[in-house]
Amino acid sequence: MTVRAAETSTGAWIRRFHPAPAAGVRLVCFPHAGGAASFYFPVSRALTPDVEVLALQYPGRQDRRTEPCVEDLGTLADLVTRELDTLHDKPLAFFGHSMGATLAFEVARRLRRDGVRLRALFASGRRAPSVHRDDRVHLSTDAELIADMVRLGGTDSRLLQDPELVRATLPATRGDYKAVETYRHVPGPPLDCPLTVLTGDSDPHVSLADAEAWAAHTEGEFDLKVFPGGHFFLAAQAAPVIAAVRGRLADVVRS
Structure with a gap:
């Protein structure tokens, strides 16, 4: 392992791109279906040193590509919960996008x-x-799955034209799709923390009513923020999204 890798890795599951030992709050980031920890590198760079940003690396991608993807979201939530067991020594917050939002909720x-x-x-x-x-996209053909990925905009379509890259990434993406599409919410006590929901105003997968329905899942403060854009609005709206996260986390540090 290189010196740089030693600085950024905290085991197989967690990446710390910019160490911030003096930060007053820790933010754990959960990637989307087919996504990897590196998706959150810009978030880490923007929030450091005020926030310690950790990004999850699920099995089946990048440096964990030889490991089988976890195709059940409940099982994945159990595994992540176990990995976070030693990270409760400072105020803890979660950020999840798409599948990562549901997974973050279940870990919470x-x-x-x-x-x-x-x-x-x-x-x-x-x-x-x-x-x-x-939804049953995980049961579709490779071409149909790739078309859905292109439609959502989370992956550069030029990369999906590289057969070797597709062979390397498609199994994990399909596994993630299966995990989130076969997930079934089990009713239980709502969370007690502040819940901020962020959504794009033209997201084909999330209506405004779908986003507002998150309010029933917490007894804490609920805030809905709508941004211009589709499913991956946060790429084009990075500055206001990060500002919203920074503002909420500043409240956490002050409380």
């Missing part, structure tokens, strides 16, 4: 069950867990 539920207080949850680009649709 497990932490609350275990007596760990989450200080803020940011759910981006995903309908509320209680809103179910019978």
